[in-house]
Amino acid sequence: MAKPLEQFHGSDLEKIEQIYGIKKENITSFSANVNPLGVSFRLRETLSSHIDAITSYPDREYTSLRNAISQYIKASPSHILVGNGSTELISLFIQIRHPKKALIVGPTYSEYEREISLGGGRSHYFSLKEQSDFSLNLEELCESLHTDIDLLVLCNPNNPTSSIITRSDMRKILDVCKQNDIFVMVDETYVEFAEHMEEITSIPLADYYNNIIILRGISKFFAAPGLRLGYAVCGNEDLIKEINQKKNPWTINSLAAIAGEIMFGDDEYKQQTTNLIHSERTRICNILASCPNIKVYPPSANFVLVKLLKEGITSSDLFDAAIQKGLMIRDCSTFPFLDNHFIRFCFMMPEKNDELLKVLLDVMK
Template sequence: MITPKEHFHGSDLEKIEAVYGIKKEDITSFSANVNPLGISPKLRTSLTEQIDAITGYPDREYTSLRSSIANYIKADKKHVLVGNGSTELISILVQLTAPKKAMIISPTYSEYEREISLAGGSCSYYALTESSLFQLDTKAFLKELTEEFDLLVICNPNNPTSSYISSQDLDKIFTICETKGILCMVDETYVEFAEDMEMITAIPLIEKHKNVVVLRGISKFFAAPGLRLGYAVCSDENLIHAVNARKNPWTINTLAAIAGEIMFSDTEYIMATKELMRTERNRICKQLSDCSNVKVYPPAANFVLVKILKEGITAANLFDAAIRKGLMIRDCSTFPGLDDTYFRFCFMSPEKNTELLELLFEFIREL
């Protein structure tokens, strides 16, 4: 039986095997937030034909890969940086800029604070509140951006709340930060899942604001976390040069670079993913909203944050019930500002989504 202090990340399938005796192959992870369609069909059929590429070193500049990314995101190639996952780029950016004090909008991904702390900096948090459905009050937030901060970190859409800041409001935030000498780091890991991505993404704003770095990767939307490919977009050429000078050469292997080029051009797969997310997000949220024992917060990404309203039931209880059926959700009580009534799950196949919803509703009724 899981204890209240045990929590599992979406990649902790081996730990779950040990605790529950369930083979990891039999677990559907609603916690990992990975595209349920799996890898791009175009990639699956094409990558093996490129196997001989590993006999040579990758292009140090990753020219072809950066061109593919630039075409995909509609940006200038010279503004595109690539790295061994967005995690490497976050780490290098923090090391280079060495922020003394960072502002982080929370609750959110814990890796930001870890990197800032390792670089000798400290963090302050601006808390999104349940009363505002975890949506940012931009006007109030702008008043908190003082000269004491030299870095602002935004996850947009945010994990775990699945809320977002519009690009219109981001423009206001970036402008204020620019006047105060604050670098803005925007993690857009989940933005491609959003139905109105063009209303959220900060990439069109980088030409206007040199103090902005936008980060993305292929782990979630393209279901390829094992390839370790991430990229950043920034119009500050001095910062780009400094990051490239700091990186080790060839941090992206040849096959990962080729895979990126293939994935970014698979428009059929991209559109199929967006349509699946749109229909399942709407269907699931409608069913959750009809249940009086839970509260659902409007999601922009491929996952949803839910609060249990029935007294005596915790997210740990629900996790335990679900994992015994081979369904893994995320207990969100470890996120600052969230208690043991919050859980998160991503949208999988319609069949698996229905299976999870049925278990959730049955569990809440039975206890």
């Protein structure tokens, strides 16, 4: 049985194809954390009718797009920045703030540390504890926020733990950061999948705090990573102005901008996604909880972190068993504070979820 030669990102289907000899078209990626419904229903029906938009430059200010986002997230258009995926906005923010010492709450997405390092800064981690199911200890975090730290990075819901920070707790964090002149970057890539999003999102806080920037995109919830459309919300007008001055013009192409406007208004799609993820998240976690060799950490996003408790079985073994069936999960052994007994997978359509559950339970029984 072939063993994975490296860790794979959810988009690395070509590498999987080369190593395992499985055509990428036959692989279901439970690693990419993308909405299993595919792109917006309304977008599918209408985008082609806007093809002539590519004959002219987009509006430099992306006014219509920002207004559509404003209606979707209930925030002022003047607080909204758009970019070529949230990655571009993270990079621009780091370049401008130029943090010398950042505190990252982890285990989490590695791109934050990479961007901080490229900007010449150092990253330190505040560890989420396994014994607390990777939920944040608010008191301990606040005690760690000193004046020598100039940036706090939070992913909410967090990847890969699927744990959350409520808005009320985020406000307490912001108060402490305000006292210590610390800026806070919050990545809300997965917040739309959360059951009680209105209690989690930090976007309303941008009206009251000038030391927070919230990042979102369309890659996961709207299943459109190829469009490269991201946005940020920030109430700090000086920072917004500086980012806009540093940004290259027209980094979002005309069709991507129009697609965003269409997707953000597709209420039927949003509701069906919410219903599907809630239903499958509950069903799958209940099934996994019945297996004594599996530890499930309570998920709030569209993915779940699992610990393998069976002696002699590692995350690499389970990755291998799943990929042989054309099912790609995430081996989490490369995340800080996780070892080779942790896996992560997202919730797909019920029949595919059943296929993965069978593999997982067969290996772990």
